Amino acid sequence: MIDAPSWRYTPALAEKIELKWQKIWKDEGCFFAANAEGPLRDGEGRLAGKRKPYTVLDMFPFPSGKGLHVGHPLGYIATDFVSRFKRMQGYNVLHALGFDAFGLPAEQFAIATGQHPRKTTEENIANMRRQLSRLGLSFDPRRSFATTDPDYMKWTQWIFARLYSSYYDPDFLRPDGKKGCARPIEDLIKEFESGKRKTQKPWQQMSAKEKSEVLNSFRLAYISDSFVNWCPGLGTVLANEEVTKEGKSERGNWPVYRKKLRQWSMRITAYADRLLEDLDGLDWPETVKAMQKNWIGKCEGLKAAFEVAGEKVEVFLPYPSLLSHPSFLVLPSSLSLDLPEKWPKDAKEEWKEGASSPKALFSSFKSSHPYPLAHSMDGVFSGLFARVGEKNVPVFISDYVSEPHLGIEGEEDAKFARIHSIDQNPSPSAFDTEEEALKAAKEKRIGEREQRYRLRDWLFSRQRYWGEPFPIVYSEDGVEHLLPDSFLPVNLPSLPDYRPKSFDPDDSSSLPTAPLARNEEWVQVELDLGDGLKKYRRETNTMPNWAGSCWYYLRYLSPKDEKHFVNPAEDRYFLSPFHNDQSNDLGGVDLYVGGVEHAVLHLLYARFWHKVLYDLGYLSSREPFYKLFNQGYVQAYAYTDSRGQYVPASQIESRFEDGKEVFYFEGERVNREFGKMGKSLKNMVTPDEMYENYGADTFRVYEMSMGPLSDSRPWNLKDVAGSQRFLQRLWRNVVDEQTGEAHVSEEMDSKTGRLLNKTIEGVSADMEEMRPNTAIAKLIVLNNHLTSLPLCPRAAAEGMVKMLFPIAPHICEELWEKLGHSQTLSFTPWPKAQEWKEEEVVCVVQVDGKVRCRLSVPADIDEKDLERLALSQETVKQWLGGEDPLKVICRAPKIVSLVSRSGRKEK
């Protein structure tokens, strides 16, 4: 400690260097991306909007109250090295980070800490900014915002208004010349008024309420009656996920009831075809494409055909898996159904209606429900159609024994439900048991491809406080009215108590109420919507937090634009098709990095909005995200003692016993497990600890070197030392630890030159393909070689520093400066490999597939010469047993493969 040279690359020096460069970058506006026009045009004069744009996007973070662990920044470090790499290649890189701050988690955190969500959200954002800023990420600070900012919320509401004011015309030509386009609802109204499009009752004779109903069946954002899981005990509507199999709430175990509720939806089903078609042109992981395809519903189904009581029965199964599922198949042969007394009236009526009229049933399926027959029970039974002769009859496949929503509580009740839902004469002549029916169905299945859209419209209302209010009011006749754009944003009123109301848990007749409904002063308004001052009631539901995350990437382009949600010139400059190296006409963000957990919903919703905005002429690109990359997760070891309790992972001692690693906590042997990083498993490591003990650069290098970016990997604190040693060695190679001055040689030997060249070649390819782990390995090889030299050649040092800069920017800037440069590395051109020829290469000679000899040969050796040379080798002759080879394969200059006569015989 006393003897440590004053210029050793210690964590303390690393911190000093890191803070120094972070300040310089900030003061110089180093990461300002340049817009095509307007106030953000000049990007600090460096780029002047003339370069090719490159947009790098991180998935919108939610500012959690729990703080970050070392897994969270993984994706940000990845996008940062890509951004820095692209800047060095001469691109105008747009890289920004905002915050997705509305939604249930934010509200729950606020409730738990007894504060207002706006306050907790702002605090959490500040904390997250602090933790991230210490990483030295190259975001453009001018483009950051939160979804809760009134200025942003205004445009979210504005986009909702466009969706509400549009309908989908399957025959209208859209900008790319194909059929099917969103159009203003006014066009539809004109068609109704002129009689060009017929309605059941003449349009002119309809009441405002009737007109509203008709239009809502066309609007892309529409209001209708849908089912929800209502839990009076919690005073809230629950997601299906939050309801247990017993039909109770996961939290609190309260009864849950199915309720019809008037709420908002998005007509995403209208875009199903296009959402499927355009997937093919995207540079996305195949698994994510498959998940979206599966979700949208054009999946393969099975047609099963068999006979029941002399009649041919065909069944289409949208889930191929259900046939072999341990479920049972019941086939009624008539349409008369006797439904259980216990079933709610609604469900009974819908059931009968659906069963007796296949047509009605099919249309209701298309509009909102995934299963043709089971919609009234929604997932209780996977009800399907069967065709018996000319008749359509219901088929049930189920493995549920209990369905509390319908009053079916256990095995006995479930049987009751089954028996009553099938025919009185269940055709015993065909199948005596369900197993037989299943077997027959399996054997006779016809593997035809069928299409059904299972995709369902997107439920867009939440009975919650912390979300965007709808720009909607209701007149006294119950008809909804859109607020004009000049009324936006509709801000949230502050409520003394924003929590959900409490109800009698057993009162099934109660209805959920939105917290906003409690503020009568806010709800009741007097407005002039063009026909004089009138009284209205505001919509009291709020939007889900998908709303804000559906379009944030557009706002980064022109964050302060007061006239547009995105400035059209910036949209064209940054996102239009072919805007840089994109090979198709879809356009969109160049690179989108985030977790695979958003593979379906977020990505699907954002694509849907993007396409609508494209149809309406606001955007130039057909897709929002051209390339998608899913980074893996950082997992961590956790340790349990003999009682199964978790013990702090940071205090574990490992020893080697009989060649195996074993673990001790306070002298007691403990077990090692593997799982998520977090407080509950006592294995959390925070970025702050890493900054303090190693520095941000070491942390960045470690996270990027752990393995392929797309894989999940275990956090192993011991391994961090390797990354730290690498940076320390690099530092020592360039800087004299005693004086702090650069000590390099102006000469470079040819061996170092060749290795440098080879490294540039390899690292460039690795960076391009987002393989930082192998790039770092190659840089370590070069660095280890430089360590072995008496003095590091300047050219090699400068090459190293340039190549490592995207991953470990601070130390590289410092070394670059010490090497005598005054400009930041950020815009220094990425090194180019020289054209050079190896003179001599090693050739491998194989006999019967085994390497028997190595030859040093001229790189441009001719195949004949190489063959002759190989055959003249004594060892080769020995392995051939003195005979001529049976076969010779020569791939000059790398390999000669010989097949011996004896080797062939053995085979």
Add this chain to the structure above:
RNA sequence: GCCCCCGUGGCGGAAUGGCAGACGCAGUGGACUUAAAAUCCAUCGCCUUUUGGCGUGCGGGUUCGAUCCCCGCCGGGGGCACCA
């Protein structure tokens, strides 16, 4: 159950048809040191140890040559959950 992905040293992982185990961690031996840390050097799949033999979950196949391509198993992970 169905679909997708993945199985390589003690560990994280390299190599995508051409010398398996790059690079890092851990381990072992040594140098330096009063000592420790740090640093540096050597070693580091298994068996024989000398030429060699065997090794990428298992069993087949294609090929001059297979971790890589094909077929069949075994094992692990993810999706199929209307959810933020």
